[in-house]
Amino acid sequence: MVTALADAVWWYDLRGVNAALVDDGGDLTLVDAGMPWHGNALIAGLADAGFELRDLDRILLTHFDFDHVGGLPAFDGIDVTVYVGERDAPLVTGERDPPLSNHKGAFQRLASSFLDAPDNPVVTLADGDTVGSFTAYETPGHTPGHVSYVSERHSLALLGDMVSEDGGRFEPSPWLLSYDTDEAARSVAAFSERAPAVEIAVPGHGVPFQRGGSERLGRLAATL
Numbered sequence: 280m281v282t283a284l285a286d287a288v289w290w291y292d293l294r295g296v297n298a299a300l301v302d303d304g305g306d307l308t309l310v311d312a313g314m315p316w317h318g319n320a321l322i323a324g325l326a327d328a329g330f331e332l333r334d335l336d337r338i339l340l341t342h343f344d345f346d347h348v349g350g351l352p353a354f355d356g357i358d359v360t361v362y363v364g365e366r367d368a369p370l371v372t373g374e375r376d377p378p379l380s381n382h383k384g385a386f387q388r389l390a391s392s393f394l395d396a397p398d399n400p401v402v403t404l405a406d407g408d409t410v411g412s413f414t415a416y417e418t419p420g421h422t423p424g425h426v427s428y429v430s431e432r433h434s435l436a437l438l439g440d441m442v443s444e445d446g447g448r449f450e451p452s453p454w455l456l457s458y459d460t461d462e463a464a465r466s467v468a469a470f471s472e473r474a475p476a477v478e479i480a481v482p483g484h485g486v487p488f489q490r491g492g493s494e495r496l497g498r499l500a501a502t503l
C-alpha cells in the first residue's frame with residue numbers, strides 16, 4: 280500500500296521503515312528499498328500508484344542499512360540504476376564489508392549476511408550531485424555515506440535516517456544506530472542551513488510531514 284503525499288509523491292509505510300515513490304517528470308524514482316522481504320510490497324506499491332514494474336527508472340538510496348537496501352534484488356532484471364552516496368556505495372555493491380571497529384558497523388556486518396547485492400548498476404553520488412530534479416546532500420553520521428535528497432520541483436526532502444519522526448516531531452539518529460552521533464547532529468544543522476526550504480519531508484522511520492517539513496527540521500536543529 281502506498282499513500283499519496285502530493286500529486287507525484289507517494290509514501291510506502293513498510294511497517295517499521297519508509298520508502299517513497301516519485302514521478303519525477305516521467306522518470307519514476309523509488310527512494311530506499313526496505314528490508315529483504317519487502318520486494319513484493321515495493322512492487323505492489325508501484326501498481327497502487329498506477330505504474331508497472333517496467334516503468335521504474337531509478338532507485339535513490341539514502342544509505343546502506345539492512346532496512347533501506349534489503350529489497351534491491353527484487354529489481355534485478357529490470358533496467359534501473361541505483362544511486363547511493365559514495366562512502367556507502369562499496370557496502371551496497373558488496374566490495375567492502377562494514378567495519379567491525381565501529382559499533383554500528385559491527386551490527387551492519389551481522390545484518391549484511393542477510394543481504395544480497397543488486398545486479399543493477401550502482402552509481403555513486405557526491406555532495407551537490409543531481410539526479411533528475413533531486414540534489415544529493417551528504418548528511419553523514421548515521422552512516423558515513425548517508426545522503427539526503429531534495430527536490431524543489433516536488434517541494435520534497437527525503438531525509439533517510441538523518442532523523443526519524445516520533446510523536447509529531449523529528450528526532451536525531453540515536454547513538455545505538457549511528458556511526459557518529461556528533462557528526463549526525465552536525466549534519467542536521469548543516470542540512471537545515473543550506474538546503475532549500477520544502478513542505479514535504481519524509482524520514483526513514485515514522486510519519487512523513489506534508490507541510491512545514493523544513494521548519495520542523497529547523498526546530499530540531501536549533502536544539503542540537
Ligand SMILES: [Zn+2]
Pocket residue numbers: 296344346347440483484
Ligand atoms: Zn533505517
